[in-house]
Amino acid sequence: MINEIYVKSVLNKTKRRDTWFLDDYTINPYSACSFNCLYCYIRGSKYGANMEEKLSVKVNAVEILERQLHNRAKKNQHGIIVLSSATDPYLPIEKKYQLTRQILERIHHYKFPVHILTKSDLVVRDFDLLEKINRDAILPHDLQPLLSHKVFVTFxxxxxxxxxxxxxxxxxxxxxxxxxxxxxxxxxxxxxGVSLMPLLPYITDTEEHLNAMFAAFSNLQVRYLFPASITLFGNKPSDSMTLMFQAIHKYYPALEEKYIKLFAYGHQPPSWYRNEFYRRVAPLREKYHLKDSIGSAISQNPTHPS
Ligand code: SF4
Incomplete structure (x- = not known):
């Protein structure tokens, strides 16, 4: 049984635009996420260990968004909208509710550019709308000299x-x-392009796995690639740190000690790990000619947090 909720706001203005995601605004059509990634940063007691049980549909999102986009467009405050930052816009439930699709229709009407972030193949359903947005949207002034597209799709x-x-x-x-x-x-x-976020220590951040990923994405000629290390939070039953450690214990017992050491002092692996990580990634980026920004001249941050 899916929860249906009413919200007061759906278009969130970010405090600062991220250099990778270019998020002037974010929209999350759903609350929680049924993809249930163990490392997910939204995890915690609010959604429980199985986030599908707390998945909610923001049933009045389109109506609220209409008003918010109208006000922003009237003041020429066009900016890139990231869909989504705290859920996936193409969850299985989207097939029934078509909320993301209706949101894209309003976004097209008010000429806002979009950046889709997803783990789902359902995004192909909306290519017709994304093409229209790419044709008609208005980029924010400062990005106009740097970008030639108005739709970005990151897997x-x-x-x-x-x-x-x-x-x-x-x-x-x-x-x-x-x-x-x-x-x-x-x-x-x-x-x-792709976001490799997060890469899993000693599992998918190894020389071999990184090389396989960079080679595969380079073959596909992705336009950009964002690699990042992991951050984990909390020690309660539904926190990302707890769930990741349980999975390591069950599926990778030989790595348990290494993980304990890596997170002994906090949410992030220590600086030696992160330095090593970027030392492995940098030559691969060069070898495979993979850019780490959506626009050619947008300032890049080699120690970008995950
Ligand atoms: S798809 Fe994204 S929001 Fe959903 S559980 Fe995975 S990391 Fe979290």
């Missing part, structure tokens, strides 16, 4: 191995399906 991966994906992203479409959708998105002419 998120922590691995390209379906077996690993099943463990850490139990409700999400398998990485193989995502790769097929990425191919279709690029073939349709969209400015599309």
């Amino acid at each position: 998120s991966f922590s691995t390209i191995d379906n077996t690993v994906g099943k463990i850490f992203e139990p409700g999400a479409p398998l990485p193989g399906r995502r790769i097929e959708a990425l191919k279709e998105t690029l073939a349709a002419g969209f400015h599309s």
